[in-house]
Amino acid sequence: MGMTPRLEFRQSQSLTLTPQLMQSIRLLQLSHLELNAFVEAELQRNPLLEREDGTEASDADIEFPERPLELSAYEDTVDHADRIQSADSIASSYDTEVENVFPEQASQEAQGTGQSQWTERGGLAEGGEAPDIDQFVAARPSLADHLTDQIGMMLTDPADRLIARFLTDSLDEAGYLTTEIETVAEQLGAPLAAVEAVLKTIQNCDPPGVFARDVRECLAIQLRDKDRLDPLMERLLDHLDLLAAHDMVGLARAVGADREDLLDMLAELRQLDPKPGRAFEVGMVEAVVPDVFVREANGGGWVIELNADILPRVLVNRTYYATVTKKTRDAAEKTFLTDCLATANWLAKSLDQRAQTILKVAAEIVKQQDGFLLHGIAHLRPMTLKMVADAIDMHESTVSRVTSNKYLSTPRGLFEMKYFFTTALGSSTGEAEHSAEAVRHRIRQLIEGEKPADILSDDTIAQMLQKEQGIEVARRTVAKYREGMHISSSVIRRRQKRAALASVR
Incomplete structure (x- = not known):
């Protein structure tokens, strides 16, 4: 069979991710803060977009043209001075500043009394608002600024100050030095002895413990x-590993102190701050705002609603588009307006689709976790992204994006949507599987309820879960869950509770 060139038409279907579709997918995983920032940027860029504030213009807001004044000869010569508009009103009508229309007026006002200037700038001016009190709150000094002020008085040599500044920049949030002094000496080209001398000097800075x-x-x-660093205390600091393991017998033997002296020394250690720099943390604490509210309905069931206060709402100004399009003749300007209209329509539609998708996913989560909302964490069902995606006819990746950085306010508290997705643990009784989060909660309850004379090992906890609820869980799984909750092993817990009893006696 010979090979010859020919033309063929073939019809096929393929899925193509357009830039707008990719942007819509990206909007799903944005938090409400990120979404508002994105919408704000679009409002600045697109002249056809405007924010919907939910208010309508009333008759009082509509300006009607004033009738022209009809003055008699007497009024024109005598009373017209009372009818002349002020400089502010005239400048406002031209949408500009007073000094641009009446330069002499601005200079005269600048020569006014200090009281009038204060009233206009800092006080309650006529028709103005009170200044925000946050503007007068002093900024909290950072740890670096606090130390720099002290170093300037401790060190006089410029080279030493340079080394001290480099060491200050190497501190972490807790006030610890994160760079080896050998590395500092190599990078600065300074003698190691000089770096050590500077470090020893600035370790006397406030708060005590910085630069450690x-x-x-x-x-x-x-x-x-x-003035409490005696030889006994130094030996205690040399064996902090035994203190962390709560091996009080081994610690007393290593330090060479009796029980009473050891308890006094430990009491002194508890009064120290292992993270001296945390008092200067200036990171802002942001409150978590729920995206969806869930509350009980009067006749049973649940009412699910979006938090409308954090959802940005935009409108497409088609009137402005029609007006400007009629007046423009430039092809580039028409293309720009057409693109702006398409982008504005897409954004308004995407925001609505995003809200509906979040509401749909939240409704399915509430439906499947009804037992948790009614009875607590012990009734949390195992749930996966696929279970929710199949129930609402969506893809798993879409559900994953929707539940990222989204929070649900329920009668049980505020939870991230990801919290409700947990793996399942098998049941030996053949009943419904158990949620891993519910098993963690039960492990914590068992450990918190154990007696000092009867500390539960991981094997014992696994057996109790099997006997009480029929949960098939291995010892290593119990250990993994326990370590994930930052709970010590049975050996350390036994030492902790013995030490606690000994201190009480």
């Missing part, structure tokens, strides 16, 4: 500042 390289040195600096 580990916990032991941090506590030692604070004890030295209190």
